[in-house]
Amino acid sequence: MQLSAVGLNHTTAPLSLREKVAFSPEQISQAVVAARAWFGRDANVARHGNEAAILSTCNRTELYAACTGANAIDSTAHFLADFHKLSYTDLRPHLYTLPQDNAVRHAFRVASGLDSMVIGEPQILGQMKDAVRQAEAAGGLGTYLHQMFQRSFAVAKEVRTTTEIGAHSVSMAAAAVRLSQRIFDKISEQHVLFIGAGEMIELCATHFAAQNPKSLTIANRTLERGEALAHRFSGKAIRLADLPQQLAQFDIIVSCTASSLPIIGLGLVERAVKARKHRPIFMVDLAVPRDIEPEVAKLDDVFLYTVDDLGTVVQTGLESRQAAVAQAEAIIETRVQSFMHWVDGRAVVPVIQDLHESSEQLRLMELERARKMLARGDDIDAVLEALSKGITAKFLHGPQQALHQASGDERARLATLLPQLFRTKR
Numbered sequence: 001m002q003l004s005a006v007g008l009n010h011t012t013a014p015l016s017l018r019e020k021v022a023f024s025p026e027q028i029s030q031a032v033v034a035a036r037a038w039f040g041r042d043a044n045v046a047r048h049g050n051e052a053a054i055l056s057t058c059n060r061t062e063l064y065a066a067c068t069g070a071n072a073i074d075s076t077a078h079f080l081a082d083f084h085k086l087s088y089t090d091l092r093p094h095l096y097t098l099p100q101d102n103a104v105r106h107a108f109r110v111a112s113g114l115d116s117m118v119i120g121e122p123q124i125l126g127q128m129k130d131a132v133r134q135a136e137a138a139g140g141l142g143t144y145l146h147q148m149f150q151r152s153f154a155v156a157k158e159v160r161t162t163t164e165i166g167a168h169s170v171s172m173a174a175a176a177v178r179l180s181q182r183i184f185d186k187i188s189e190q191h192v193l194f195i196g197a198g199e200m201i202e203l204c205a206t207h208f209a210a211q212n213p214k215s216l217t218i219a220n221r222t223l224e225r226g227e228a229l230a231h232r233f234s235g236k237a238i239r240l241a242d243l244p245q246q247l248a249q250f251d252i253i254v255s256c257t258a259s260s261l262p263i264i265g266l267g268l269v270e271r272a273v274k275a276r277k278h279r280p281i282f283m284v285d286l287a288v289p290r291d292i293e294p295e296v297a298k299l300d301d302v303f304l305y306t307v308d309d310l311g312t313v314v315q316t317g318l319e320s321r322q323a324a325v326a327q328a329e330a331i332i333e334t335r336v337q338s339f340m341h342w343v344d345g346r347a348v349v350p351v352i353q354d355l356h357e358s359s360e361q362l363r364l365m366e367l368e369r370a371r372k373m374l375a376r377g378d379d380i381d382a383v384l385e386a387l388s389k390g391i392t393a394k395f396l397h398g399p400q401q402a403l404h405q406a407s408g409d410e411r412a413r414l415a416t417l418l419p420q421l422f423r424t425k426r
Contacts, residue, residue: 001144003343005103006076006095007055007062010117013094015308019289021084021091023056025258028131031083032140038079039067051142053135053149055110057127058200058256058288058307059117064107066144073097101340104148108332111156113165114325117307118314120166123199125156143346148339155335162331164324172200173207175313176284176305180208180252183282183303187211187252194218195240195255195263197225200286204254209233217250219243221257244268248275256286264292266299273301284310359395366390 008021023031035052051066065076077095081088098106106115111128113120132149135141141149159165177187184190192213194201197220209216216235219242220226226237238246240263247253247268257263264283269292273281283304285292290306297304370387374380399421403414 001066001068001343001346002072003100003103003144003148004065004067004073004076005062005098005106006065006073006080007060008091008094008096009060009062009115010308010311012096015288015290015306017091017094018059018061020086021061021080022288023054023061024260025134028054028056028134029138032135032138034083035063035065035076035079036140038082039065039072039075051145052140053131053145055128055131057124058286060110060115062110064103064145064148066142073099100343101336104339105332105336107148107152108155108335109329111152112159112328112332113156114159114328114332117311118171119325121171122160122166123203125153126199129153144343147342151335151339155332158335159328159331163327165328171203171207172286172307172310172314173204175310176204176254176286177207177211178313179284179303179305179310180282183280184251187213189214190251191215191249192217192252193247193250193254195243195253195291196220196257196287197222197229198256198258200256201254202229204256204284204286205229205233205235208252208254209235213252244271248272250281251279252282254284254286255291257291259287259291260289262289262291262293264296266293266295269296269299269302273299276301286310362394363391366394 008018010018013021031054032052035054036050039050039052050068053064055062055064061080063076063080065072067075074097077092077097078088080086080095081091096106109115111125113122113124116124128149132141135145180187180190187208188211190213192208192215194205194208194217197218201218205216205218216230216233218226218230218235218237219240220229220237221240223237223239226239230237243264247264248271253264255263269281269283278301280301280303283292283296283302285304286307288307292304296302366387369390370383373383373386399414399418403411403418406414
């Protein structure tokens with residue numbers, strides 16, 4: 001079984017490509033099923049027993065797979081291009097393709113926050129757990145990926161409890177606040193709008209609420225969910241459909257939804273700027289695909305930042321985290337070796353099962369012979385003696401025959417190995 005991780009992230013691909021390869025929450029289950037079917041149609045990949053899971057966030061899209069076949073990694077890369085109707089030639093240079101222990105190491109690092117734009121950030125672990133739940137519901141998890149992800153979660157917990165990896169991290173939410181303070185001296189005098197009601201918006205709202213803005217508003221497709229989040233911060237909620245009429249009221253706008261198309265277009269922002277008489281608007285787009293059309297950044301009086309722009313801000317304090325990172329990497333390396341030992345052990349399971357089955361057949365044959373001897377009145381000691389000798393003879397017949405038929409180096413290896421296999425404990 002070949003384990004693999006194929007994907008792209010903030011270090012290998014620009015935002016413009018990442019948003020094309022991103023899977024919406026509604027696509028994940030369908031894509032997991034499609035990936036397994038895709039593997040099965042490859043003549044060099046086994047049709048049954050394939051496993052797949054997809055992790056798609058604002059910073060990365062990754063497909064984890066467990067397949068039997070030499071072309072599993074290449075097949076996975078082609079699947080990503082085909083599913084999103086992209087040119088494989090254009091996509092391939094931005095993909096990392098990680099086999100076996102490298103795939104496991106990558107999964108452990110991602111879960112622990114070592115591969116994130118914000119080193120040590122905790123959100124990725126929850127996102128990975130969601131991805132695993134979706135893959136399991138879609139029938140994508142089997143023995144190998146289930147075990148790998150469970151160990152990923154255990155490693156992440158160990159890293160966070162035994163190192164200071166998250167102690168100095170600057171979150172995207174904190175970075176958004178920091179950038180807004182470059183535009184507005186006092187957030188307490190500004191009106192803040194959040195578009196969406198997911199985990200990232202909740203985190204951003206928490207950071208901005210701590211600055212006591214003049215007003216805090218949540219715009220969401222479902223008004224009830226928006227109201228529930230707004231209530232926590234003494235704010236109010238509006239529908240997404242109300243944005244065209246109300247956008248001009250807000251000085252700071254943070255958006256992060258799962259929409260596959262932009263929610264805020266150039267024309268809408270142009271009208272808002274005009275209505276505001278060119279007072280500045282600070283906008284943060286944390287969504288992938290983007291919620292705000294990129295052309296908005298060209299407008300005067302609009303300061304638009306994407307998730308990649310915030311990445312430069314969150315790198316502060318990197319030096320103070322290096323010792324924790326080194327410690328975390330050491331933990332991960334040990335756990336990778338442990339997992340690969342388990343994987344190697346799984347390879348001999350069929351052999352062990354065959355040994356058990358053949359041994360059981362030999363045992364039953366001799367047991368049946370012993371019962372017949374007892375039924376005809378043979379002495380019980382003689383029956384037991386015959387039973388033990390019969391089992392021993394049949395069990396040794398195969399190894400003895402292999403030793404007699406072998407020659408040269410093969411016979412020498414068997415002569416060394418067989419005594420070790422049949423050595424009894426004293």
